[in-house]
Structures are given as structure tokens and as C-alpha cells.
Amino acid sequence: MYGVFTESNGQADLDVTALITESGLCEADGQTTIVLDIKESNGSSISQETRPLEIPIVGEPNVEIFLDLISISQETRPLEIPIVGEPNVEIFLDLIFPKGPPIFFLNGKKLQLLSPIDKDEDNLSHILFQLACTVKSTHKKKTYPVILTPIGTTVFQNVLATDKDSGANGLVEYSIVPGSQFDPDYANSGRLNTADGYGFFAINLPHQGQVTVNRTLDYEKTQRYYVTIVATDKAKNESERLSATTTLTINIKDDDDQNPSFIYKGCMLLDGACINPEYSTSVSSGVLHGVLNISPEKIQAVDMDTINSPIYYTFVSGVPDSYKEYFRIDPDTGARNIGSQKIYNGEIGHNRGAVHQVKAVDTSTTKLFNIIIKAQEISEAKRSTTAKLAITVKPVDANPPEIVVSSTEGFVNENSPVGTNVLDSGGNPLIVTVEDKDFGPDDPKPAYTFELTTPFFAIDKVGHLIVNENNLDRDPPNPGKFRFQIVAREKTGTAAMQARQFH
Helix, strand or coil, rough: CCCCCCCCCCCCCEEEEEEECCCCCCCCCCCCCCEEEEEEECCCCCCCCEEECCCCCCCCCCCEEEEEEEEECCCCCCCHCCCCCCCCCCCCCCECCCCCCEEEEEECCEEEECCCCCCCCCCCCCEEEEEEEEEEECCCCEEEEEEEEEEEEEEEECCCCCCCCCHHCEEEEEEHHHHHCCCCCCCCCCCEEECCEECCCCCCCCCCCCEEECCCCCCCCCCEEEEEEEEEECCCCCCCEEEEEEEEEEEEECCCCCCCEEEECCCCCCEEEECCEEEEEEEEECCEEEEECEEECCEEEEECCCCCEEEEEEEEEEECCCCCHEEEEECCCCEEEECEEECCCCCCCCEECCECCCCCCCCCCEEEEEEEEEEEECCCCCEEEEEEEEEEEEEECCCCEEEECCCCCCECCCCCCCEEECCHHHHHHEEEEECCCCCCCCCCCCCCCEEECCCEECCCCCEEEECCCCCCCCCCCCCCCCEEEEEECCCCCCCEEEEEEEC
């Protein structure tokens, strides 16, 4: 969104933006944002409709999901939103406002005005509220921030041109025309995204020269607009009219309209944010480890706005509930101030959450913890996001792992294609597994990768020995028999204690 908060006369549109990230019920029809407009009331009119007409959230009102609009700002008065679902059938729609009478009511999935909208009188410059969606069958509730911004807000009102002529020739009208979208100092510099302001801004009263917002602005897409303004006199003959041109530079201010995001290499991204982030680690039974080594990398979340608010970490829930006895997360990774900067883990930076084990766990008690981490901005909006942390409790390492094979001798036809199973003497696929007596039948097993001392064969995901290269040939000078070793290695990097030889 943007941060220009001034007033103007004339009509205004109102935009609603809600962040929807999850699929299924309570999803905003596959969109990441919901945007709609509504015109400012003309006099006492309350019949204007929003664009789009209805709110798109997956689920049928009152049958599958419930919807609430919740005011979170004293100065805000929400206006319309699009959501998918049949009112009073799939979803429930309700409005909650802590102060003052509501200015609209829900009619199905539409918002119907109860009183006229006057953005100047009501100071409707920046409206914040939340959209809450509850899945009826599970009672799981999701709350999304909604920002409603008047279109028509005055951003500049000092455009002035003088004409020494008298009478009609001395009258001046202002208009916005298409112009260049690049600043020569910043074009292709990578520092700013710039655009032509034509269409995004308007002068609704030509004689006054007030520049107003005409379309939703998004700082994340464009940080600067160049608005070309033409001043034209009113000479009776159009062919005799004279004009002058100037360029107004409008810098867009970032608004706190995006949730923070956990970040790590390899995560699936949507609009630059990780989707369903997951972390994992392990501890040994009966051992107190202190600070845990987290995979795929240290827990870190960042503010997706350029405001770059610091992040506060907490555990919000977990299974089993006893996780609170064994683990804690540093709210700010033990940050300490040095001058005006903060030092985290010995280096300048921030927004990393270190996980500590504070009590040893026994595998007879618990074998796996699933914990939900919340990262919350330290800001007025207190925006937040969550991630999953899985902690596996491993048995004490008293026995070395062992590679087990169904046969140490295998057979395969020459010229067999890649992926062909190597068979034992009975014609069955040759299978390679790893056994560890430290693990009981109910214990989660570590994942292994296999390394072979030959490139001609490999082990697939289910443990079958397969052909890995084309053109296997038993005729001289090629070997008719391959002899090689297999080494099993834990994905954490620990090699199995035993290598097996095959031929």
C-alpha cells in the first residue's frame, strides 16, 4: 500500500486489501490479495456498489465457514470486500465495531451502506480492520489484515500557473497527460521502480489544480511516479490557446501492510515469502544439548515491508504439550545493544531465533515434538506469521548401524536400460537396507543416502539396486563382473559403520 494521507473534495474510491495465503476453505479464491473499490457518496447517496460486487473466499457461508469483519482502528470505517461462498449457507458474515454506529451492514456477501460516505468529513484517509474466517467443521480461525484506502486523496494542491493575459485568456486549467516513466538519474539503476503517473493520479477540478489519487498504489511495485501536468489558458479560439508543462515527482511511502516471513534457502516462495515454512532438528535421549542445530538453517524471519521492524519469537503451541518443559526459543536471540546497533550471535544483524533444550528427554516418554513458532513484528500493527519445528528424539547411540542386503551377488542382462532392477539368484530384486538396534519398532528411523564405488549402479528410493548407466557389456575388454562397495550415510552427515561388498 502507500502512505499519502491528505484530504480532497470530489469523489473517492475505497480499496480493500486482504492477505490470503492458505489453500482450501477460507482461501480468497486463489488470490494473495483482495482489492475492491467504492465511490464516495454523492450527497446522501448510499446505493453505490463495490467492485467486485461480492467478497471471494472459498467456502459456503453458514455451512462451511463463518466470516467476521473486525475494526481495529479508531479512525477506520470499513466498506466492502469480495468473498467466495453463499451467505447464510456456506459462511457466516458479521460485523464487529467497538465504537460508534456501523455505517454499513452485510447483505449476503455484499456490504450495504447505512449512511453516506464523506471521506473529508469522516477523515477516511487510512482504514484498518481485519477479516476473520472460521471453518465451521473444525472451528479453525484465520484472521487477515485489511487495509482500506480512499482513492481521490489529495497528494498535492499547490500546482499554480500564472498568465499575464486578461479575461478568458488569463484563466488557466490543469490536466494530467501521459509522460515519461523514467527518471534519468534512476532509470535502470535498480534503486527505485518508477512509473508514469498518468492514470494513477488525476486533477478532478481543473481550475484548482489539486492532484489526487485515482488508483490503488502499491509501494512494493512502484516507489516513485512522475506526473506530467499541463497548464492551458482559456483563449476563445482553441487554436490560439497556449500551454506550459511541468513534472510532479511523487515518492510513495511504504506502509506496514505485509506480514513478516520466515526465510531460508530452498523454501517455496509466493510473492517473496516462504509458504508453509518447516524446520527440523534432533536431540539424543537423555542428553542435554543446549542450543540446537536447526535445519535447513537457523530460524530467521524478516519484515517484508521496507520498514524492517525487528522480530519477536515465541512458541505458541506444540504436541505433546510437555514441549514447554524441554525447549524454549530466544525472543530476540539474546540481542544486546552496542551503541545504536544490536549484536546477535556475535555479529551485527537481527531477527534470528535460537532454540534451546533446557531439559533432557527420554525416548520412552516422547519420540517427536511438533512445535509452532510465531514470528511477530515489534510494531503497532503487530503483524505475525508462523512456522513448524519438528524435533526428533533419537535413542542413545549404543550400537553401530548395519547395512543389510538380500544377497551379496546380483545379476542383470547386458545392455539393460537405466533403472533396471538387479536380481538375486532367485530372480527377486536385490534390496539394500540399514538396520540400527538402537531404534525400536516405533522409533522414527533416520534417513540414509547410499554411496557406491561404481558409477554403473545406484540404489533407488525404495532400496532397490538398479542399473545407472546404459550400454552394460560383458564382452571383453569390458568386465563381465563388477565388484564394488556400498556405504550408507545418514542425511545429517554421519556415515554408517559398515560398508558391504557386492559382485
